[in-house]
Amino acid sequence: MIVWLQGNFLPLEEARIDPTDRGLTLGDGLYETIRVHGGKPLRFSAHCARLQRGTDLLGLPYPTTDLGGVIAELLSRNDLADALVRLTLTRGRAPRGLASPKLPQPTLLIAAYPFPGPVAPCKAIVATVTRRNQASPLSAVKHLSALDNILAKREAEKHAVDDAILCNTCGDLAESTIANLHIVKHGKILTPRVEDGALPGVMREFLISDFGVLPTRLVAADLLEADEVFLSNASGIRPVIAVDGQTIGSGEEGPMTARIRAAVN
């Protein structure tokens, strides 16, 4: 596997992250996961725009690297046309402590992974172990401090299901550990609001603009009363067929989910 790190293409095993990198020591950074189909990064400008919102919030310089050019070369060197590209940007090496380094030297790492292909319909739980912090502006950017999502994912693993849906500190639905959440009811598609803790996902934004998905305040009971439930992220659309052991709708992928999945995947 060839990765790109700080201007160089090199084998993963030769790529070195410094132990004082703030990405490692403090989760101080951002990432993007970008779907590549037929050699082409999908919704690339939307990913760049979100990264820019993240760098603005964290006070990091936006990379001057030609990201599109690096990704194209990385795909070529790894012989990948169908891929997921992960871009990781950290505040870089720094002395101990939380103080902002005077001369920040951000670390930029780009890696490409084979696209794992379509996944089976999802069984989920509503996480009880933790809550998403809708009162933090971090809930609106894709960042490296992901431990709450990991705790929820581990709860899902304990229940032998695929994913967990997080509520915010008020008890409203926010998102799953790796995807935005959508509920189909009476022909409408509803999704939790950003102010309730939903990440403004690139695919979510596309569904709002092109499929009329409506950001709405939602609670866990709405899941069980839904006609269909599905998840979206850069990888695509995934139907949710059960939540907390209760069947959603018909227990199979619903027609609205199938239609959207066919249109975007």
Add this chain to the structure above:
Amino acid sequence: MIVWLQGNFLPLEEARIDPTDRGLTLGDGLYETIRVHGGKPLRFSAHCARLQRGTDLLGLPYPTTDLGGVIAELLSRNDLADALVRLTLTRGRAPRGLASPKLPQPTLLIAAYPFPGPVAPCKAIVATVTRRNQASPLSAVKHLSALDNILAKREAEKHAVDDAILCNTCGDLAESTIANLHIVKHGKILTPRVEDGALPGVMREFLISDFGVLPTRLVAADLLEADEVFLSNASGIRPVIAVDGQTIGSGEEGPMTARIRAAVN
């Protein structure tokens, strides 16, 4: 600088963190900062106990390494007797995604830094940029997903003060970006409760047991009405003499703070 990484003492510049380490990619890990005085780690068993609570929460194996022995050797190799030791434990290298690795290979990194010495009294703000998530069990362990604290610290830097005090999502006081908070009023010492988002700091626990500090629900107004305000962490005690530009008490270190600082620093 010599660090200890995965069983080896080596120069920092030769220590390599893999780009797929979950500490870097997802903030998936824990840390402890331990004060060393006269070659002796202070309150070491309390740090180990908190690390154990963290590994239990995250589902990481507690290190089998002789931590005390490694720290002693590390101090010797770096010629340090007065130091801060940072121990970092991550879930280690893993494939892309949030799923728990089937065979976790945790990364353990230990570094020792010269103790920076006593710091001047602190001016602080109450952070407005973000809130601490008291609804997450992560607020009770010392973990690598520290971005909310970094945002608050950056807000303090913009106001040219030393630290920021975080409220939780209900508006109650929780802690500062790097320390526990204490308020002296009518001879009593009050500190935010763990259930309100205070990290159960090792020094805080010592102050509760040995100095009668009382965990109490507190709000920002309590700061301005306090006789004294101070912070505590593994480095010691630090008086807070102003909050949001308003003087606290006499505007100098108060007698209670001075007494406690002399006793523990």
